[in-house]
Amino acid sequence: MADIAAGAAAPAAPPLTHRQVLAIALPIVLSNATVPILGAVDTAVVGQMGEAAPIGAVGIGAIILAAIYWIFGFLRMGTTGLxxxxxxxxxxxxxxxxxxxxxxxxVGAGLALIAGQTLLFAGAFQLAPASAEVESMARDYLEIRIWGAPAAIGLFGITGWLIAQGRTRAVLVLQLWMNAINIVLDLWFVLGLGWGVPGVAVATLIAEGSGAAMGLWLCRGAFRGAAWRDRARVFDRVRIRRMAGVNADILIRSLLLQGIFVSFLFVAAGFGDVPLAANQVLLQFLEITAYALDGFAFAAEALVGQAMGARARAALRRAALMTSLWGVVTVAGLAVVFGLFGGAVIDLMTTAPEVRAAARDYLPWMVAAPVFGLASYMLDGIFIGATRTRDMRNMMGITAAVYAVAAALLVPAFGNHGLWAALLISFVVRAATLGARYPALEAAADSAAGAHR
Known part of the structure; x- marks a missing residue:
């Protein structure tokens, strides 16, 4: 737990080893594994009320806030790289x-969301209409939880800052802390005090606030010096401009990526309820892949970023290769597991015979997905660490265009199989285009100023 101890001074960097890569990656994998648990507890406690509306209200409220907060995910990635x-x-x-x-x-983004909550929630319910009862409960939920926005978005920055230094065990502790408080308060407020949907919201609000406090404590070493409050440095125009450029590039890239997945679901909806449901089930396999690879992609962000800052080209290449090697091991294991046990997992997710049959028909695409997606996942981490975010933005634009063309050509001919093929093609194109820019990334490590171009 040494990495949890605060402190601003970096020790002399030892030669990069597999142990060091795993020390950074595995806590993130474990942290990700806790995420579904909290959602399950939220659903379970309101499920004890014996009505459908509270479950729907918590579900739709959580999705709306997750979508809003997702926009600010650039803060985590940009902070890590810089x-x-x-x-x-x-x-x-x-x-x-x-x-x-x-x-x-x-904090500024969170306060802006609080100020604009009326318009935000009205727009959200226009896009995702619900029954009057569910919408009323969901509004109660959102009007409580929105007050945690400064803490929730601020935690993106704290998490990115900790990951950048390889302090991923601190990130794990932070996630466990928040989840434990949330679960205990869920049980107390909903089952013990009978607060219902507002109880779930208050529990999450307190958990986010306590998480921000814990995060600041984990970062306490930074506050012992004077630099954190040095206005001239903090508000330096060159550094602010660079941070803004990096974050804007990541935001555009993420919106393009999200557009691919949203269009994937919209196109699938045109095939009918059964293929749509089957695709939704299989997308959970992609979520598992992303959670498993996040640890090694985050390790790449930290280690490549540190090598870029040290202007150490050889260290950068070694970090990229070693983290990617563990990514290969991970996706090989996932492909085997999906191939052998994918059918059983599908049966756990749905009891509808027709959905089970359809999902099995498309399962081979999910066996292939980790293999085809590995390079794009890892290159994302490498380019974030190097803050080559303009390349990420531009290559994602090319990827989105190729995906659109592939879907237009393949879906009419092959239906849902063509849609899955177009998605996997997008993985390959993103990897190929970023890979073509990798030599320039390495070359930038030899210059003092070439990280963000």
């Missing part, structure tokens, strides 16, 4: 200043 480079350059004053900038963005 902080890792400052850490690698041994610029500890800049490391501390980055934390302040990230917190200011997070």
């Amino acid at each position: 902080t890792a480079q400052a850490w690698g350059a041994r610029d500890h004053a800049e490391v501390d200043a980055m934390l302040t900038r990230a917190l200011l963005v997070g």
